[in-house]
Amino acid sequence: MMKKRTVLFLVAASMLCGVLLTMVFTQLPNLAGSGASGEGLLASIAKNGLEQEEAKKIGTALDLIESNYYKDVDRDKLVDGAINGMMESLGDPYSNYMGKVTAEQFEESIEGSFSGIGAEVSSVDGYVEVVSPIKGSPADKAGIRAKDVILSVNGESLQGLDLNAAVAKIRGPKGSKAVLKVKRSGTAEPIEFVIVRDDVDLETVTSRMESNGVGIIEISQFSLNTGDRFKEELKNLEDRGMKGLVIDVRNNPGGVLAVVIDIAEQFVPKGKLIVQVEDKEQKREKHPSQGSSKPYPVVLLMNKGSASASEILAGALQESAGAILIGENSFGKGTVQTSFDKQFGDGSLLKVTIAKWLTPNGTWIHEKGIKPDMKVAQPAYFSVAPLDKKKTLTYDSNNSDVMNAQIMLDAIGFKPGRKDGYFDRATEKAVKSFQSSRKLKADGKVNAATAEALEAALIKKIQDPENDNQLNRGIAEVRKEIAAKASNK
Structure with a gap:
């Protein structure tokens, strides 16, 4: 069975958040509302030590190590290691032990403020795998994608390391560089990313209005302030005459349970289920909506980076609110965690999976995800790998870097005539034409400067909403629903 461990990968300014921001039952007072706190589940958790x-066995092991190990040992590290060992033995990627610094970062992450490169990672069979880059983060801007495997950081291999230890390799001051070697499916050689560590001041909700009264709300994460921010943006759009809504949770890794329930209640009719939470005794807590439905059509965009709370929202809107899901199959994270931050008394924290969640119809989507109603893929160039800047691509080369360069050239309008990885004269001509357009030396060779210019041009194209197939399909579906509604009047 594949073993996984997961953390939120946000490293900068000597700060590290060492857990995945997934579906969390926090123990904060403001989340202790009706139907959202998980108090019934928490009360059932055993407190036996x-x-x-x-205790004698563990104490004996500690004494034997301290007495006989050939080097001096750090007792605190041994104790922390013992707790980490217990968590590892669960084989659960979402149950984690965090020391004081990491725990502080976890609390900050729930509140929606971050410092780091901005990507969520997990450990799969000893490899560090990206679950999702946070939109607008340094990792996202550099081109890190879901399912990328990070092999090394600044020349240090991450293979086989405990996940927290692997993430610690990324730590460094704001403005410093993290050089990542990444294995991406479909590429023969590792890809190198140079990411500048930075603060990630995360605005979790943004909105805008398209023509014909179509509103768009993007949710990057379900933090404590996300519910209020969502209501503000939704009201703003409605006050401006919105006739239909697209909700975008692509690459949203999850967040706090109470928050996603609060948002879902804006669309799910009163009394209909939003989510069910089932404990190990198979007792279910059902969370019916206290809100009401909307008179306008709703579409939700998702992809393989949409996890946990994003999937709860998707399931609730699909099964209880009649919304249309568009994009790709979601990530597939169907468990619920709670964090214990008082019991140790030293600032450390234990995050434990205490239940699984089910969709309103009772489906457990864990490791399967939710299927969209309309499967829509992005253009191929959205997932093209960055080029190796240490190599110069020239005529008669034949490799994956050439293929990726050809895909980039084709995407931005400089037609190489082929995209199979062979650097022929037509490719050389396309490179020269591109170089001339960017006032580079037009020698037809893809060196570091040309590669960087190519990638910058591609990023600009990817960021243009006109090229976003999933978004455009979502807008089109909402407009179709608006038109159908108008014709029925």
Whole structure:
């Protein structure tokens, strides 16, 4: 069975958040509302400590190590290691132990403020795999994608490391560089990314109005302030005469349970289910909506980076509000965690999976995800790999970097005539034409400067909403629904 461990990968300014921001039952007072706190589940968690023989066994191991190990040992590290070992033995990617610094960062992440490169990662069979880059983060801007495997950082291999130890390799001051070697499916050689660490001041909700009264709200994460921000943006759009809504949760890794329930209630009719939470005794807590439906059509955009709370929202809107899901199959994270931050007394924290969540119809989507009603893929160039800046591509080369360069050239309008990785004269001509347009030396060779210019031009094209197939399909579907509604009047 594949073993996974997951953390939120946000490293900069000597700060590290060492957990995945997934579906969390926090123990904060403001989340203790009706139907959202998970108090029934929390009350059922056993509080028994070690039995005498168990404590003796661990104490004996600690004493033997301290007495016999050939080097001096850090007792605190041994104790932390023991707790980490217990968490590892669960085989659960979402149950984690965090020391004081990491725990502080976890609390900040729930509040929606971050410092780091901005990507969510997990450990799969000893490899660090990206779940999702946070939109607008340094990792996202550099081209990190979901399912990328990070092999090394600044020349240090991450393979086989404990996930927290692997993430610690990324730590460094704001403005410093993290050089990542990444393995991406479909590429023969590792890809190098140079990411400048920075603060990630995350605005979790943004909105805009398209023509014909179509509103768009993007949710990058479900933090504590996200519910209020969503209501503000939704009201603003409605006050401006919105006739239909597109909700975008692509690459949204999740967040706080109470927040996603609050947002879902804006669309799910009163009494209909939003989500069900089932404990290990198979007792279910059902969360019916206290809100009401909307008179306008709603579409939700999702992709393989949409996880946890994003999937709860998708399931609730699909099954209880009649919304249309567009994009790709979601990530597939169907468990619920709670964090214990008071019991240790030293600032450390334990995050434990205490239940699984089910869609309103009772489906557990764990490791399967939610299927969209309309499957829509992005253009191929959205997932093209960055070029190796240490190599110069020239006529008669034949490799994956050439293929990626050809895909980039074709995407931005400089037609190489082929995209199979062979650098022929037509490709050389396309490179020269591109170089001339950017006032570079037009020698037909893809060196570091040309590669960087190509990637910058491609990023600009990707960021243009006109090229976003999923968004455009979502807008089109909403407009179709608006038109159908108008014709029925």
